[in-house]
Amino acid sequence: MRSEQQLRTFLKVLDSYPGDRPITKFLPDFFKKNKQMGSTDRRSASRLLYNYFRLGKALSDKTTEQRLFLAEFLCTSVDNPFLQHFRADLNEKIYLSLDEKIKYAEENEGLILKEVFPFTDHLSDGIEDSKFLSSLFIQPDLFIRINPPSLSAVLKTIQESGIEYSQIGDYTISLPNGTNLNLLFPDINYSVKPYEVQDLSSQHTLNYFKPNRYEHWWDACAASGGKSLLLFSEQPDIKLVVSDIRASVLDNLDERFIAAGLRTYQKKLIDLTTNPDPELHHYEFDGIILDAPCSGSGTWGRTPEMISQFEEYKIQGFQNLQKTIAGNVLKYLKPGKPLIYITCSVFREENEEVVKYLQSEHGMMLEALELINGYTRKADTMFVARLIKP
Numbered sequence: 001m002r003s004e005q006q007l008r009t010f011l012k013v014l015d016s017y018p019g020d021r022p023i024t025k026f027l028p029d030f031f032k033k034n035k036q037m038g039s040t041d042r043r044s045a046s047r048l049l050y051n052y053f054r055l056g057k058a059l060s061d062k063t064t065e066q067r068l069f070l071a072e073f074l075c076t077s078v079d080n081p082f083l084q085h086f087r088a089d090l091n092e093k094i095y096l097s098l099d100e101k102i103k104y105a106e107e108n109e110g111l112i113l114k115e116v117f118p119f120t121d122h123l124s125d126g127i128e129d130s131k132f133l134s135s136l137f138i139q140p141d142l143f144i145r146i147n148p149p150s151l152s153a154v155l156k157t158i159q160e161s162g163i164e165y166s167q168i169g170d171y172t173i174s175l176p177n178g179t180n181l182n183l184l185f186p187d188i189n190y191s192v193k194p195y196e197v198q199d200l201s202s203q204h205t206l207n208y209f210k211p212n213r214y215e216h217w218w219d220a221c222a223a224s225g226g227k228s229l230l231l232f233s234e235q236p237d238i239k240l241v242v243s244d245i246r247a248s249v250l251d252n253l254d255e256r257f258i259a260a261g262l263r264t265y266q267k268k269l270i271d272l273t274t275n276p277d278p279e280l281h282h283y284e285f286d287g288i289i290l291d292a293p294c295s296g297s298g299t300w301g302r303t304p305e306m307i308s309q310f311e312e313y314k315i316q317g318f319q320n321l322q323k324t325i326a327g328n329v330l331k332y333l334k335p336g337k338p339l340i341y342i343t344c345s346v347f348r349e350e351n352e353e354v355v356k357y358l359q360s361e362h363g364m365m366l367e368a369l370e371l372i373n374g375y376t377r378k379a380d381t382m383f384v385a386r387l388i389k390p
């Protein structure tokens, strides 16, 4: 029986998942080792695994199977043969809205919504607990930022593909998650990449950069350069230093920068928990972007496996790291110039509290801050603050 087989496969995948890396990294390895699985089996195993983890820490007293069926009920909205086979009573209600399903599960299945993500006491100002919690059952969209000269070509390609999309801003498009962009845009046809994959909230942080021509900026935790590319899109005549603690991500950055036409920049490998002077002693910047290492809790709609793996005590550890790193970068900022502090966390300890620390311990002046709501827009939730050095 097909559903029974799908369940067995799911249990095997879950049992093999060590929880030491994201599912996106684990699953391809698992499928490579289990070549007998066809593409339909892979798709269903992957869907069941993601949905299962969306229950986070809730219903820990139930069996894996019971949790899986309820997760399927909450996360899918079309008639579902798998659920029909095991829990026809839930499948009957598959067309209810998410809010109605949550209510039903609370009244009949023992769900306590707060237990999905038992960290709501830490949420930043302005986040609505119940809306944030229910967003964890919804897979966020895929967002792209289109290179302006390529706008009409990109829109034409997407329209011709028949893929449903919405245009959110002048150059921002949302697409269903899982859209294969490499198939849509084979990279042989262009010299400058026509789009960047970048979450909607991440794109929004650009409003706080306000760079001027010929200024000297530092993207201090650059990873593969998402924020630098944003900065470059606004101000191509910028002098840029990028750094990160990981060499591998800086290699990806090189590739992305070349594809985007960004060719002049300096790259440095720096651990910002230590004194950066050996690399930077004579540098003075007109702007620093600090997209700090964080819990990533604003992105767990994309990586739901993180919810059950996270422990509350880690929040403090991230705050300590952020304070140390922020304290170490400020020395290289010119007076009167901005530090752009960014996280993809929903925890106030990593957001408002770090800003308060920068104000009280380093005399930074807060110009603006925003909790960027992604949880009602099928996007990541992020935090950004613009602070000026006295």
Ligand SMILES: C[S@@+](CC[C@H](N)C(=O)[O-])C[C@H]1O[C@@H](n2cnc3c(N)ncnc32)[C@H](O)[C@@H]1O
Pocket (backbone or CB within 6 Å): 220, 221, 222, 223, 224, 225, 226, 227, 228, 243, 244, 245, 246, 249, 270, 271, 272, 273, 291, 292, 293, 294
């Ligand atoms: C949120 S990510 C940056 C994302 C990136 N700015 C982007 O837009 O794609 C944080 C980065 O901080 C880096 N990091 C973590 N600890 C660090 C440290 N001690 N010194 C410097 N960078 C660090 C990580 O390697 C990671 O790439």
